[in-house]
Amino acid sequence: MDALTGLLDGARARGAFLVRSVLDPPWSLLVRDRAPLTVLTPLRGEAWVVPDAGEAARLRPGDVALLRGPDPYRVASSPELPPTVVIHPGDRSATVGGEELCERLRLGARSWGGGSAEGTVLVTGTYHADAAVGRRLLTALPALAVVPAEAGEGSLVSLLGWEITRDEPGQEVFLDRLLDLVVVSSVRAWFTRSGSAAPGWYSAAGDPVVGPALRLLHDRARENWTVAALAAEVGVSRATLARRFTELVGEPPMSYLTDWRLSLAADLLRGSTATLEVVARRVGYGSAFALSTAFRRERGMSPREFRRAGGRAAG
Template sequence: MDVLDDLLAGTRARGGVFNLTIMDTPWALEIREKAPLTLATLVRGSAWVVRDGIEPARMHEGDVAIFTGPAPYVVGDQLGTAPQLRIHPGGICEPLPGAPTDYSTRLGVRTHGGHPDGEAMVVSGTYQLESDVSRRLLAALPSVLVVPAAEVAGHVMSMVLGEIQRDEPGQQSVLDRWLDLALITTIRAWFARPDSHTPGWYRAQSDQVVGLALRLMHEDPAYPWSIVELAERTGVSRASLARRFSPLVGEAPMAYLTGWRIALAADMLRETTDTVEAIARRVGYANAFALSVAFKRVRGTSPTAHRRRSAVPPSHRWSHRQSPAGGVVCAD
């Protein structure tokens, strides 16, 4: 398993919220969902994406955009078009001045604009992520990225559109898996672009030595790795491994391993009821005390305090408020 596989494995849609919006020109949506990760595509039309702190981004039909972080943004037909709809957390839709008066529902999916043949059609899906592993992936992405349709394999967001307009058993699970597939193909396409400023760990995977060292650590983080053994396994000297690893990845091999182990432990503390002792052994520490020392050095808090602070009732884990069939809830 490579680094991207591991990070994507920790980034899964569970009860994702899916929105289908159809509007006529002029149109604009103000998104205030505060979701840590959102994917969107234009099924019809073209649009501008405006978010504070970055240059406006252009989207054309079939392009896929990824938005990271909770900051609001506007998607509209032209720069300066006033938003007619504001989307709040949970898919709550607030009409603004100039909003369409018809919020009709087609096959359980809330649409805006009054007729299915509007000039613009936008489909989106949001992730609600608590995982520390997921945050490592999000940290490698800009707040807005747009991948042209021709570079996204299979136009998977169009497949999401096809499913979102059905009303069949197991629909939520199917939509979640399609959203995961869309995320994977879009991120791979983005990282393949020469202007994407890919993270060091991604570039390092193509290095014969450093890539192997990363795979070894990710495949078995509980193994008592040392710089000496990593060097032996990769067929180079200790000094050579250190010289190649740090410039590519951005930190020394053992520092990278510690960060990865602590991220795994943080997720296990949040998502399971396993003891700190059991988690320590699963991520490569001899006992709870050793994990606690490392955890506090990296995170500034103890494993127990982290678990207490991040605990959520089991019935609320991996959930997100949504309307039937994942549609937007609109308030007239």
């Protein structure tokens, strides 16, 4: 397992909010839903994304925008337009004055807006749950990343646009997986583009020393690793591995392993009823006490507090 696979594998949509908006220009939406990750792509017409801080970006049909929350942003037919609609947490839409719009502008299955047959068609996919295993990935992304249509996977976007209004058995799960594929494709395209500021762990995956070490840590996280043991598996000296890993990844091997183990633990705490002792053993800690100590130190709360909070950590 490479680092990107491991991180993306845990960031899976579960009942993600997906909507097809049909809008006649001029239009402007202020989004305040505080979602950790949002995907925007126009199927017809153009749109501008205006982050709370930073430059506006123009989206053409097939372009994919990844927005890292929780800061608000605007989506509009022109970047200077003031908002007329506000999207609140819980996917609630209202006018700036507070009038509810969800029911009034409903256009059928997962469709919303007041546009005509010639209006802009915008698909929005929102991950509402914090994906702990994707935390490192989210922090590696800018507040707004735009992947041009020619650099991404246009067939996935087209399929998502086709399927979003269908109402078939199992459709929610099908759309979740399609949204995940659009995200994976877009993240890969973003990190590999010319002049990319890809995170160290992504660039280091191809290094002959650090790449194998990263795969070992991801594949066998529960083992009792030391830098010396990891270096022996890779076939280099302890000093060489420690120096090269830190240079390329930006942190020492054992720090990286700790963060990965705690991310795996957080995902298990959120997605299962396993006891702390079982979770600890699965991710490489000798006891529930050892896991709790590390979790509180790095995440700002105990595993039990994290579970009671619905899997939302302070860190």
